[in-house]
Amino acid sequence: MDIDLTGRRALVTGSTGGIGYAIAKALAALGATVAINGRTQERVRDAITKLKGETSTGAFIAAPGDVAHAAGAERVRTGLPDVDILVNNAGIFEPKPFFEIPDEDWQRFFETNVMSGVRLSRIYTPGMVERGWGRVVFISSESGLNIPVEMVHYGMTKTAQLAVSRGLAETVSGTGVTVNSVLPGPTLSEGVAEFMTKMAAQSGETDLDAMGRAFVAEHRPTSLIGRLATVSEVANMVAYICSPAASATSGAALRVDGGVVRSIA
Template sequence: MDLNLSGRRALVTGSTGGIGYGIALALTELGADVGVNGRTAERVEAALARLRGEIAGRTGAGSPFAAVGDVASAAGVGALLSALPAVDILVNNTGIFEPKPFFEIPDADWQRFFEVNVMSGVRLSRAYTPGMTTRGWGRVIFIASESALNIPNEMVHYGMTKTAQLAVSRGLAQAVAGTGVTVNSVLPGPTLSEGVADFMKQMAGVEGDADLDALGRQFVAEHRPTSLIGRLATVEEVASMVAYLCSPAASATSGAALRVDGGVLTSIA
């Protein structure tokens, strides 16, 4: 199986922590030079130091680099594009979530969630994908969620943006058909990232240190009872799926929405 990404340049948005960091590490391990993205130079440099420490001494690893920029705004995307005009692999991972009852979600929140979760990927894909088609090879991945198909009662506005990502991903895949560029979505289920840990503690009313595995199992039992694994996924489990889709081995997979949801979704297709 050809998973080698040597010589490829990648950008993973929102990759200073959580799933994004896990993806950046996985792609670097496969040989890609990966742009670690975050809003501040301080967070990016800290993530780069951590990543370089993890790959130190590994044969065939790529060279991670800083890709600072707030992709949640048009201006931030423009600044990032000026510094990094071309990539072979784009992973649209940046996203926000927040539990809030539907009737308490104001217009500003709906607009903010759409801008961050959807338009960040739209703008970057619109800018980077034409170059991929010209070169005859590329990978675009949208990190969506099982919430795209299983809208969560506790954050409908988040689910809406994830459904929109599936539509954008499929439409872009059709637009670049036959060019050597593939476009796919990945649908993680509840995953034990830093943000989800804080989210679970907030929902459980817990402050400070907590048994995150126990909290995760409790959350899954109460809020995602159809899960077949009965626990949160790990960041590494999600990153492995993304890394495969970015590799040459996944050349016949495009326009797809692949699940890493632990079986939460009950539909066959």
């Protein structure tokens, strides 16, 4: 199976931690040169230092810029004119009751979770088409299919990503460029770990695995694995669909949700 990415250049947005960091590490392990993105130069520098200490293959370059804004996306483009692989991972989440979500939050979530990927896809995909090879991946969520009542605005953005991903795949059909979405389920990212730690202060529980299993049992009871996924498990799927081996997979919504979504298709 051809999963070699030697000579390919990848950009993973929001890759200074969490799922994005794990994806960057996985792509580097396959030989890609990976551009690490975060809002500040300092966070990007620290992430690259950590990645270099954890990996023996691949290379990393800095691509700082707040991609939630057009100026930030332009900053990234200026320092990184072309890529072969674009992983639109940058995103935010926040539990909040529907009737307490103001207009500003809806707009902030849409700009960060949706427009960041739209802008960067518009910047980088044409070059992939010209070269006849490329990979674009949107990190959506099972919440795009099962809208979570505790954060409807987040779920809305994840559904929108599915629409953008499929539409872009249709746009570049037959060019050698594939576009797909990956839908993680509940995942033990740094943000989720922080969220659960705050919850633990009330319950007294300190075991993250136990807290994760309790969360899944209460809030995602349809999960077939009964636990939180790891960031590496999500990254493995992304690394595969970015590889030459996945050349016949495009326009797909690929779930790494532990079976939370109760449908066959």
